[in-house]
Amino acid sequence: MKISDWTIDDSRARGCKRWGVYPSSTIDLTVAEMDFPVADPILNAVQDAVGRQAFGYPIPDADSTLPAVASRWLGAQGVSVPPQQVRLISDIIKGLTNAIRYFTAPGTPVAVITPTYSRFLDAVTAAERLIYQVPMTRTTDRYELDLDALENAFKNGSGSLILCNPVNPTGHVFTRSELTAISHLAERYRVRVFADEVHAPIRYGREFIPYSSVGSRAAEHSITFTSASKAWNIPGLRCAFIAFTNEADNRTWERIPRAAKGGISPLGMVATEAALTSGGPWLTEAIEVLRGNRDAMVDALGESGLGHIMIPPDATYLAWLDLREFELADAAEYLRDVAAVATTPGGEHGAAESGFVRVNFATPRDVLLEAVDRMTSALRATRPRGTILSEYEVASH
Numbered sequence: 001m002k003i004s005d006w007t008i009d010d011s012r013a014r015g016c017k018r019w020g021v022y023p024s025s026t027i028d029l030t031v032a033e034m035d036f037p038v039a040d041p042i043l044n045a046v047q048d049a050v051g052r053q054a055f056g057y058p059i060p061d062a063d064s065t066l067p068a069v070a071s072r073w074l075g076a077q078g079v080s081v082p083p084q085q086v087r088l089i090s091d092i093i094k095g096l097t098n099a100i101r102y103f104t105a106p107g108t109p110v111a112v113i114t115p116t117y118s119r120f121l122d123a124v125t126a127a128e129r130l131i132y133q134v135p136m137t138r139t140t141d142r143y144e145l146d147l148d149a150l151e152n153a154f155k156n157g158s159g160s161l162i163l164c165n166p167v168n169p170t171g172h173v174f175t176r177s178e179l180t181a182i183s184h185l186a187e188r189y190r191v192r193v194f195a196d197e198v199h200a201p202i203r204y205g206r207e208f209i210p211y212s213s214v215g216s217r218a219a220e221h222s223i224t225f226t227s228a229s230k231a232w233n234i235p236g237l238r239c240a241f242i243a244f245t246n247e248a249d250n251r252t253w254e255r256i257p258r259a260a261k262g263g264i265s266p267l268g269m270v271a272t273e274a275a276l277t278s279g280g281p282w283l284t285e286a287i288e289v290l291r292g293n294r295d296a297m298v299d300a301l302g303e304s305g306l307g308h309i310m311i312p313p314d315a316t317y318l319a320w321l322d323l324r325e326f327e328l329a330d331a332a333e334y335l336r337d338v339a340a341v342a343t344t345p346g347g348e349h350g351a352a353e354s355g356f357v358r359v360n361f362a363t364p365r366d367v368l369l370e371a372v373d374r375m376t377s378a379l380r381a382t383r384p385r386g387t388i389l390s391e392y393e394v395a396s397h
């Protein structure tokens with residue numbers, strides 16, 4: 001099936017969280033999942049595994065073919081890691097929670113660059129640590145890392161940094177100079193860097209530099225987390241991997257109790273292997289559809305006079321809308337109630353982010369444009385802060 005032939009009814013029929021929570025009149029642009037059909041090679045591999053009743057416990061990493069496949073795939077994008085140092089885990093957040101628990105000094109806070117994926121904040125809490133939020137700075141056309149704020153986080157005792165690259169929710173792709181600056185600071189303050197690079201395959205032309213590739217020290221002090229779940233839209237299949245670019249970390253991983261590492265699905269393993277070996281053509285098609293959606297959204301916002309609320313993302317299928325100029329106590333709630341469009345509240349992505357909402361634009365183009373139209377109408381109905389009232393409005397107040 002062509003990606004553009006997929007409909008919302010097809011997504012609803014999946015019976016998953018996406019399109020399964022809000023009333024049918026609401027356009028749901030929340031959960032980061034694509035309203036796209038799954039790539040044929042993945043579907044075939046999973047159907048074959050279902051036919052073989054591959055419902056047992058998964059084969060251990062060392063006996064599976066997936067680490068070698070993942071090592072080659074990671075190598076092609078610049079992460080140099082031998083197969084025996086690619087370890088499987090059910091999902092990134094579980095891997096990250098383990099990393100905080102077992103690879104940092106007990107009790108040390110965790111620095112997180114915000115806005116960020118909400119579950120990172122949960123992962124820190126699940127590991128019973130404090131979060132040190134490091135907000136990025138917004139200029140008119142991009143987000144920038146605040147190195148002084150990051151250094152403060154390290155000076156104040158953070159033992160690790162969660163680096164999401166590309167960033168969920170802004171789509172920012174960190175530059176080599178930003179990553180190098182982070183690595184110098186991490187080295188100076190002896191901080192571990194946990195790099196989540198799951199969104200890297202979905203980019204619109206911007207070069208991607210893996211954190212572990214910026215220098216040998218960066219490779220040693222970092223651990224990289226990724227999976228096929230975002231780029232190929234299979235998060236429910238429960239399979240992710242961790243690239244230990246430091247051999248000693250791989251040995252530490254061996255010692256972590258198995259109870260903390262289980263939950264990988266054999267179906268996820270075959271799906272992931274199919275994605276990494278044969279999912280390229282589907283991904284190329286998906287990126288083109290997503291690029292079209294992103295550009296159509298930017299154009300539609302521009303035509304309604306609100307082009308400035310969205311900095312076009314260089315990666316991901318997420319748009320981060322800056323609604324601070326509107327007088328809204330809770331922008332996501334307002335859009336849900338007035339425009340019947342569900343978005344993710346900015347506050348979930350960091351303490352400094354209320355006034356923003358995150359929009360998933362991986363949905364059929366007509367649905368996306370309908371949502372943008374509903375949102376812009378609702379936003380125009382609010383009074384922007386600092387508007388000069390006309391004589392008539394002053395008189396009638």
Ligand SMILES: Cc1ncc(COP(=O)(O)O)c(C=O)c1O
Pocket residue numbers: 032090091092093094117164168196198199227229230235240
């Ligand atoms: C940056 C990032 N990391 C991880 C995940 C979730 O990965 P997993 O389901 O493997 O925990 C997401 C999901 O949206 C994400 O955006």
